[in-house]
Amino acid sequence: MLDALAHTLRSRPDRPAVLGTTRSGSVRTKATCGELADLAEGYARALHARGLRRGDTVGVAVRPGPRALAVLLAVHRLGLRAAVLDPGAGPDVLRARLALARPDLVLADATAQAVAGWARPLARRARLALPDLAELGGPVATVGRRLPGCAPALATDARASVLPRAVDEDGDAVIVFTSGTTSRPRAVVHTRSSLAAGMATVTGLVRPEPRSPVLGGTFFVLVPSLASGAPVALPARSPRVLARQLRRLAPQATYLTPPQLRAALAADARFHGRVWTGSAPASAELLTRVRRAGACEAWGVYALTELFPAAAVEQAEKAAFTGEGDLVGAPLPGVEARPGPGGEVLLAGPAARDRYLGEEPEPWVRTGDRGRLDEAGRIVLAGRCKDMVLRRAENIYPGLYEPALHVPGVELALLVGVPAGDGDERLVAVVQPHHEADPARVRAALAGPLRRMGTARPDALVLADIPLAGRSLKPDRAATARLAAARTTVGATEAGR
The missing domain is CATH 3.40.50.12780 (ANL, N-terminal domain)
Known part of the structure; x- marks a missing residue:
């Protein structure tokens, strides 16, 4: 399909490919087929000139649009695999995902680097010249407009680089992160086929x-x-x-x-x-x-x-x-x-996916x-069957974020979903403080971890005793969700207020 797309773009260069819309609703062409094909070829030449070869991994943190699509076309042409990165997942989760995927290069637009600005101190301590996503040692290149503080731009004029024949064999194509924990993230590996x-x-x-x-x-x-x-x-x-x-x-x-x-x-x-x-x-x-x-x-x-x-x-x-x-x-x-x-x-x-990264x-x-x-x-x-919470079409895995809620003064903490109507859910953090802990101090201590959750930040925070179940007295998620529903119905405090 990607090969067919490349052929279609070249055979109809003047036709509109990606359309944009102004706030008034007017439609304009953001990229023609030929422009998209040229951009993809430029990225492919630049990646090849940097020494990336078949099987290498490229982290991609680029907003949806012509550039993101061109990057993926370039990655496909060279037989690389793309690791899709979400800077909004929060620093701890993103660090763990980078450590698992170990990209040879990270391509990020200016917005992604701004979101990931928390990494700059780590990069400096590691004596890395590149900001943001580079704290694990891999280089970063900016795709699109480069703003002050961003990594060097990915050059797309590497005409001296002769592209190899397009890869037409099967192999890993993309890594998409799903569940897991910050200590053991999990990622789906799709092949080209x-x-x-x-x-x-x-x-x-x-x-x-x-x-x-x-x-x-x-x-x-x-x-x-x-x-x-x-x-x-x-x-x-x-x-x-x-x-x-x-x-x-x-x-x-x-x-x-x-x-x-x-x-x-x-x-x-x-x-x-x-x-x-x-x-x-x-x-x-x-x-x-x-x-x-x-x-x-x-x-x-x-x-x-x-x-x-x-x-x-x-x-x-x-x-x-x-x-x-x-x-x-x-x-x-x-x-x-x-x-x-x-x-x-x-x-x-x-x-179906081939495997989970690192597994058979x-x-x-x-x-x-x-x-x-x-x-x-x-x-x-x-x-x-699983604990995943689905909020606004985003999969949120509690195991990624619950450990960060165990700040001083907290005994137990769970993230649960509460039905919000028509299949959507609200995400509620239910935190059980120590018996003698000051609730105000617990809320203050949780403010930082809640902010660091990025797009997984809870809709509400409830301080309450978490129900236990079974012979081992494990936290009962179903009962906790019912408790959260009852408490938020009568007006729980919004997270981070």
Whole structure:
């Protein structure tokens, strides 16, 4: 698919590739096909000139857009693997992830480096000349506009560098971090073939047509659309601007997360063509609202980092379902599903991840979701087996952040999810102080760790005794979540206030 995209970009250089939208909703071309192809080639030459070779790892902390896509195309061409980095995850988590991936080079835009500015003192102590993400010893290069204090720019004019033949064999393609702890982070490894299979499935599902725009911001939306000759537009962050964007673009297909859909609907957005949503549960009621707002079809997509996409269901089918559980649809072509121990849904197929970084390959993906296959072979979910909290389409793993909450004066601390309506959750930190601890001092001591959680910062902080269960008296997460729900309903203190 990426090879097909490269060919499409070169064969139609003057056509729009990535579209931008102003606050008024006006549409403009951010990059043509030819410009995107030139940028990708420039990055590939620059990476090759720096000595990066097949199998090396490149950390990527670049905001979605033409540059991020060009970087990934360059990485693919050279047979490198990309480790996707999120500076918003917080310093402790990011350090652990960098230590696991051990990138040979980190590519970061100015915004990512500003977010990761906490690393500068560490870099100086380690006698590194580069700021921010370089504290583990690997070099950093700035992609895009370079601001004062950023790492040196990645030169894209290395014309003297002769590019080798494009790699066309299988191998590791991308590392995406998921669960784990700060001491033992976990990362999914996709190969070139598993990425290709996933994007081929998306193409068959969405059926993008040439020239008509597609609205969406994920890699699995951008690549199949562009490869099919359809220009893509990144969704505006503001719901009101997004509503204007939808009106001006009239996209043939739209991919938004459920929180984005809810915000757009609240801004009186009107939809066009087919609408897809995933990354979080999408209720039949939400899909019905999207249809009523103009979409000819509204689809919920069941997908995981380990296998994207796995199943899909259209609004009419989901609304007609009267059984227990959440119908997410029949497995897509090539995807196998079966129940595992404890009723956990297991998935396999060509688009499944190869392995977790540092572990052996596994044929079956453990989803962490309890569920079953109904008489029609469709997947019906019945809740999650794992502790992951899903907030605004972001997976938050409590084990990453709970250790930081054990400041002086704290006995126990848990992060739990509290239902917030329509499949979303609020993240609540429940902290049990020592019996004689001063609550005000505990709150003050927690302020720093809470700030350092980045995008995983809790919505609320509750000081209370954590329920225990079992012979070993382990913390009872389910009971703690119920306690958090009751306390936040009556008005818990917002985290960090």
